[in-house]
Amino acid sequence: MKAWILHNPNNMTYEETEKPQPKSDEVLVAVKAAGICGSDIPRAFVTGAHVHPIIIGHEFSGQVCACGTDVDAKWQGKPVGIFPLIPCGTCGPCQKKQYQMCRNYNYLGSRCDGGFAEYVAVPEKNLLELPEGVTYEQAAMLEPMAVSVHAMRKGMALAGDISKSRVAIWGLGTIGLLLTMFLKDAGVKDLYVIGNKDAQKLHVGELGIPEENFCDSRKEDAAAWLMKRTDGVGVDLFFECVGKNETVQHAVELSAPGGSIVFVGNPYSDMTLPKAVYWKILRNELRVSGTWNSSFTGSEDDDWHYVVRALAEGRVHPEKLITHRLPMEQLMQGLTIMRDKTEDYVKIMGVNE
Structure with missing residues (x-):
């Protein structure tokens, strides 16, 4: 062969x-x-x-x-x-x-x-x-889709019903875009996405994200943009899909009190956490989870079967x-x-x- x-x-x-x-x-x-x-x-x-x-x-x-x-x-x-x-x-x-x-x-x-x-x-x-x-x-594409669903379900476990929550995704590579797709399918209406490419704006638009809910971090201060759109409070659930120090820190800073964070992005380098950022995790009582790969158990409730059902039903x-x-x-x-x-x-x- x-x-x-x-x-x-x-x-x-x-x-x-x-x-x-x-x-x-x-x-x-x-x-x-x-x-x-x-x-x-x-x-x-x-x-x-x-x-x-x-x-x-x-x-x-x-x-x-x-x-x-x-x-x-x-x-x-x-x-x-x-x-x-x-x-x-x-x-x-x-x-x-x-x-x-x-x-x-x-x-x-x-x-x-x-x-x-x-x-x-x-x-x-x-x-x-x-x-x-x-x-x-x-x-x-089952594997990256299942990774995205695994992250989404982690967020649901932390934040509960997210259909009425303010949700943010920072990082619109393959996983971030697929996560956007599945969150829309799950009924999330108040979804803010942050990327850094012109093509990403087109892709999220095709996935149902309004233009005003997309931020190009090359052209404006994404942190200020998100806080403005959430009335200075931050989001209830934040998906960090980049894996860099600055976006990890932004995830903490831009989460509302009592909010939840799911770390998805593979790290580019060593991570450091400033004291002030760590304090925000404590004082805002944030719920934080990492996510890795996806669940495949052979049962109907694992991530892969979730994805296959969504495909078979034409939802994604x-x-x-x-x-x-x-x-x-x-x-x-x-x-x-x-x-x-x-x-x-x-x-x-x-x-x-």
């Missing part, structure tokens, strides 16, 4: 390699679509992965074309989405079915071979059958955020666009035809 193989940082080539043979508890998935995640960029060009050589890519979907000896034959020929985290099954979080917090996990596309290929071997337990009408491109349309579609053999073009930021993009998708 053909696959993009990362030999070392900044050394990834599209080449012939051996087609994987599924183990007894695995299936072989013919990859139909694979999205590039922001985390794939440093992995491909700077830091490398946990092992080399490796096929990266963890946002993908496809069709089951072979089953291991212990796999239920029902999977043969099924269109599937794939949860990329492979839990150990024995640690404390795994015993509670909190697989996203597994202490000793494997991971498709960063610790073992992933989806930038024609075929991938995937554990049966990591499969999610796609309902009729859900496309492979939509399914290749993540494909609107696909800005580039490339044949798999041209995927390096997409990786380079994201590395060099030569074009506006949200989700760049590689497809096997």
Whole structure:
């Protein structure tokens, strides 16, 4: 088969390699679509992965074309989405079915071979059958959508009914835009979003955000903008989707007394917290939560099933955020666009035809 193989940082080539043979508890998935995640960029060009050589890519979907000896034959020929985290099954979080917090996990596309290929071997337990009408491109966005839903549900757990709450999102990359989409779907009406690209304004407009509820932080003081629109009080629920010191501090400063904060953005560097900001957490009795990955337990109430239902019912349309579609053999073009930021993009998708 053909696959993009990362030999070392900044050394990834599209080449012939051996087609994987599924183990007894695995299936072989013919990859139909694979999205590039922001985390794939440093992995491909700077830091490398946990092992080399490796096929990266963890946002993908496809069709089951072979089953291991212990796999239920029902999977043969099924269109599937794939949860990329492979839990150990024995640690404390795994015993509670909190697989996203597994202490000793494997991971498709960063610790073992992933989806930038024609075929991938995937554990049966990591499969999610796609309902009729859900496309492979939509399914290749299940992972970032589930991450967004996981963050949203964290916010709901902290803040309760958010349909009447003032909610803010700072950071409109893929996760921030998908979070915007799901919050609108959940009935949030008073939603303020802060970004730093012209294209982001267009995307949030398509998601139903009025122009006056979008702030371009390059052009105005976003903190002052948000406080003005919340009558100097701040928001009830704040999603920080950037991962920088300044936006973490703004999340605290712009939250209303008794408000809630969900930290979503992966950190760019070490975090420091000034004394005055810490005091605001205490004195305003803020509820603060981190969020990581998404819940996939196989039950109907996990994040992935939430997303699939929303797709099947036509409530959300993540494909609107696909800005580039490339044949798999041209995927390096997409990786380079994201590395060099030569074009506006949200989700760049590689497809096997």
